[in-house]
Amino acid sequence: MNGNGKKLPGSLAKDARIASWVAIEADGTVTVRTGKVEIGQGIRTAVAMIAAEELDVAMARIRVVSGITGEVVDEGVTSGSGSMEQTGRALRQVTAEARAALMAKAAAHLGVDAATLEVEDGTVRSPATNSQVTYWELQGGQAFVGEATGAVAPKDPASYTLVGKRMVEIDAVAKVTGGAAFIHDLAMDGLVHGRVVRPPSQGAKLLSVDAAAARRLEGVIEVVESGSFLGIVATDEWQAIKARDALALSAQWEESARLPDEDNISAWLIDNESAAHPVIDGTPQDAPVSAIAVPEGAAKTLEASYTRPYHMHASLGPSAAVALFADGRLTVHSPSQGPYPLARALAGSLGLENDAITIIHVQGAGCYGHNGADDVSLDAALLAQAVPGRPVRLQWTRADEHLWEPYGPAMVVMTNASLDNDGKIIDWNLDLWSTTHQGRPRPTTATHSSLLADWYREPVRARPVAKPNFSNESGAHRNAWSTYDLPRQRVVSHFVAKTPLRTSSFRGLGNYANIFAIESFMDELAQAAGIDPLEFRLAHLGDERGRAVLNAAAEAIGWPPGGPGSGTGKGIAFNRYKNAKAYAAVAMEVEVNEENGEIIVKRAVVAGDAGQVVSADGLACQLEGGVIQAISWTLKERVRFGPQRVTSADWESYPILTFTEAPMVECILLNQPGLPYLGAGEGSQGPGGAALANAVFNATGVRLREIPFTPERVKRMMVAAGRGP
Amino acid sequence: MAETFNLRINGAARQVVGDPDMPLLYALRGPLGLLGAKYGCGSEQCGSCSVLLDGERAFSCKITLAQAAASDILTIEGIGTEGNLHPLQSAFMEEHAFQCGYCTPGLIVTAKALLDQNPDPDDAAIATALRDNLCRCGSHGRVIAAVKRAAKELAP
CATH class of the missing domain: 1.10.150.120 ([2Fe-2S]-binding domain)
Structure with a gap:
């Protein structure tokens, strides 16, 4: 709220000062500040477009400052598809207010009525007096005074010249020419190189290591040994790699991890102790759970169980950070999604005051959730502490990232629903089982830390105890509450506190498993009712925007498909992300090889409604990329592990979709001029997985409920169903 | 032991001192200051480090300095630049x-x-x-x- 009691949009409610968000510089540029960071989702380009549009300046004049603690508003973590809703909506309003302030100044300067003024690229003209003045003359180098009030109306979308158009990413040139675009490319005077040696399995203790031998190696500046944490600093990168390898080879460990049976992870989730909470309208309640009761008038009752394995974010570039300790201050250049939360965690870990730490966000490779970005920042800080005054660049190895990033949790989702004689759903039940999805950095205490190295170095800190998440549309229960119009929903989240494998936020959280289950089950119910799957969905969906994306995807893929069993098939699926954000429907056409069980996705369509479109290409890339990533998760991916160790250490043991396997994806954007921006970055994975399962059913008559759909599994299912060789 | 290698990179002669078994990637990203090739896996599985050796794609995370010295090396920086994009x-x-x-x-x-x-x-x-x-x-x-x-x- 501001002083007038008017609610300000997005993160503007956290800090209404205009100067916190936008500045007119003396050199003819405009600085836009955001607490959200670039993770490949195109947020920097989108906010630049919004600011350029509202201020009437050329895109080339906009400089975006993002994710530097102390310089930008604390907008928490860049996650949950929240950037456009939080920082985008804030910047739209605050730049509109900045423009109004500039107009008032210009009117006074030119001695005319502000309403008569015109602006072109920051030059304000009075046609009546044929006079002009620029933003830079009026405000260059002076901070805006005052706060946004919410009283200024942003531009009428009908007059947009930039917002809604295709725009080349503002960092594109560096990316296509091999310029310094990433944290990995950061150059600094006196830069030295670090590497860490991680244990062979979780919780392993270091018994012995020949640090002295590593210290004698060429170029080695320092070997850091604290408890079971091992690191090395060397003059150049190759020396650091060789020293790391030597150190790793000499290290002896005592292993203690006991991992569940990977092939029976679903049974492990269900059989372990768990806390059951009813979910009402997307929010878990601390209340008793009711039993499933088949209602009167049920013509048919169906039930099914769906599972997903542990998945990894699998960033293409392993996590990296650059840290410098000097004069009692720590500066970390980090790809973290949450610069302020990371600073608070590091402060506790290192015994520093919050204001002695600066985090400067620099883009990493795409992260798709909580990967190694925060952990590598502590690693780099620990090495930097050992060589004060020298910036240490630490890059994880491929195996470090694969083995030590926090994974997306395995889940089981059981559904049960009844149909009446008209094929309408009259009762709906969904029970889900999962470990935590919340592992992001919290402030480190004397006893607990969320950062990896703290669990191994002295003083050893414990992982925070995982607790059930009672927030709306969060954690495992994200999108467990169905968007469809159902007379009754009984949704239960079974929270498993144990975390044999460390889990945290993975793109979409529970959405992927829940929508995979809900949208597969909708097809199963449609089949049972003898109704076309699209028609069945539309009969249970009054929301016009939801209906529109479904119809658009269906039309583009060519609906209806033929009857089941021809070897090729089409499937469709829908969700509204978090029941509050972007709408997305995905349709796919697949071919299933009955000889070897291989699924080929021939074509995919995604139709999305994210409110007012800002950066059309950026939005389309997020939706299309989400579909491709979901195909990869669903067809190929699972974290492999034995009784003690994770064994998915590289791309061979954790294969992802390749260029010869990825389909062309057609994207249809249903623009809603003037309606609020809706987060879309996690909108298409849930329906992506389900559309694939539904298409396979249409092609073969076989229903796949266990992810991933590997050829071996498909073949086994086909044989069990009496199909295939 | 470090040796001196005469490399031909993006049409220019460049000299690098390094271990013969050092992968080309670390020479590119280190002393040569060519940041376009990226470390992704270190085992020829992802292609982030790709360069061309005599016109053929090679994984610079595996090709050693000694092997690379015999060939014409083309990196992303030699394909085009900001003012002159390919x-x-x-x-x-x-x-x-x-x-x-x-x-x-x-x-x-x-x-x-x-x-x-x-x-x-x-x-x-x-x-x-x-x-x-x-x-x-x-x-x-x-x-x-x-x-x-x-x-x-x-x-x-």
Whole structure:
């Protein structure tokens, strides 16, 4: 709220000062500040477009400052598809207010009525007096005074010249020419190189290591040994790699991890102790759970169980950070999604005051959730502490990232629903089982830390105890509450506190498993009712925007498909992300090889409604990329592990979709001029997985409920169903 | 023991002192200051480190300095620059063929080798040429469109 009691949009409610968000510089540029960071989702380009549009300046004049603690508003973590809703909506309003302030100044300067003024690229003209003045003359180098009030109306979308158009990413040139675009490319005077040696399995203790031998190696500046944490600093990168390898080879460990049976992870989730909470309208309640009761008038009752394995974010570039300790201050250049939360965690870990730490966000490779970005920042800080005054660049190895990033949790989702004689759903039940999805950095205490190295170095800190998440549309229960119009929903989240494998936020959280289950089950119910799957969905969906994306995807893929069993098939699926954000429907056409069980996705369509479109290409890339990533998760991916160790250490043991396997994806954007921006970055994975399962059913008559759909599994299912060789 | 190697990179003679068994990648990113080739896996599985050796794609994370010294080396920096973009580079921008962009230099380098040998590839030929390059953001279709666009641009 501001002083007038008017609610300000997005993160503007956290800090209404205009100067916190936008500045007119003396050199003819405009600085836009955001607490959200670039993770490949195109947020920097989108906010630049919004600011350029509202201020009437050329895109080339906009400089975006993002994710530097102390310089930008604390907008928490860049996650949950929240950037456009939080920082985008804030910047739209605050730049509109900045423009109004500039107009008032210009009117006074030119001695005319502000309403008569015109602006072109920051030059304000009075046609009546044929006079002009620029933003830079009026405000260059002076901070805006005052706060946004919410009283200024942003531009009428009908007059947009930039917002809604295709725009080349503002960092594109560096990316296509091999310029310094990433944290990995950061150059600094006196830069030295670090590497860490991680244990062979979780919780392993270091018994012995020949640090002295590593210290004698060429170029080695320092070997850091604290408890079971091992690191090395060397003059150049190759020396650091060789020293790391030597150190790793000499290290002896005592292993203690006991991992569940990977092939029976679903049974492990269900059989372990768990806390059951009813979910009402997307929010878990601390209340008793009711039993499933088949209602009167049920013509048919169906039930099914769906599972997903542990998945990894699998960033293409392993996590990296650059840290410098000097004069009692720590500066970390980090790809973290949450610069302020990371600073608070590091402060506790290192015994520093919050204001002695600066985090400067620099883009990493795409992260798709909580990967190694925060952990590598502590690693780099620990090495930097050992060589004060020298910036240490630490890059994880491929195996470090694969083995030590926090994974997306395995889940089981059981559904049960009844149909009446008209094929309408009259009762709906969904029970889900999962470990935590919340592992992001919290402030480190004397006893607990969320950062990896703290669990191994002295003083050893414990992982925070995982607790059930009672927030709306969060954690495992994200999108467990169905968007469809159902007379009754009984949704239960079974929270498993144990975390044999460390889990945290993975793109979409529970959405992927829940929508995979809900949208597969909708097809199963449609089949049972003898109704076309699209028609069945539309009969249970009054929301016009939801209906529109479904119809658009269906039309583009060519609906209806033929009857089941021809070897090729089409499937469709829908969700509204978090029941509050972007709408997305995905349709796919697949071919299933009955000889070897291989699924080929021939074509995919995604139709999305994210409110007012800002950066059309950026939005389309997020939706299309989400579909491709979901195909990869669903067809190929699972974290492999034995009784003690994770064994998915590289791309061979954790294969992802390749260029010869990825389909062309057609994207249809249903623009809603003037309606609020809706987060879309996690909108298409849930329906992506389900559309694939539904298409396979249409092609073969076989229903796949266990992810991933590997050829071996498909073949086994086909044989069990009496199909295939 | 470190030795001196005379390399031919992007048409220029460059001298590097380093271990003969050091992968070319660390010479590029270190003393040579060429940051386009990226470390992704260190084991020829992802293609982020791709360069061309005598026109053929090579994984600079594995090729050693000693091996590379015998060849003409082309990196993304030698394909085009900000003021003088290669059609592949402008096509990647025009088609918005990346999201995070970490795999982009490796893809452009690999696509360059393809177009030098096959100036008019179809979708399947492009996908096959890029099959050893990984992209995690899911820009595959746009990458293929970009390579086709560049092929048209380059056609005589």
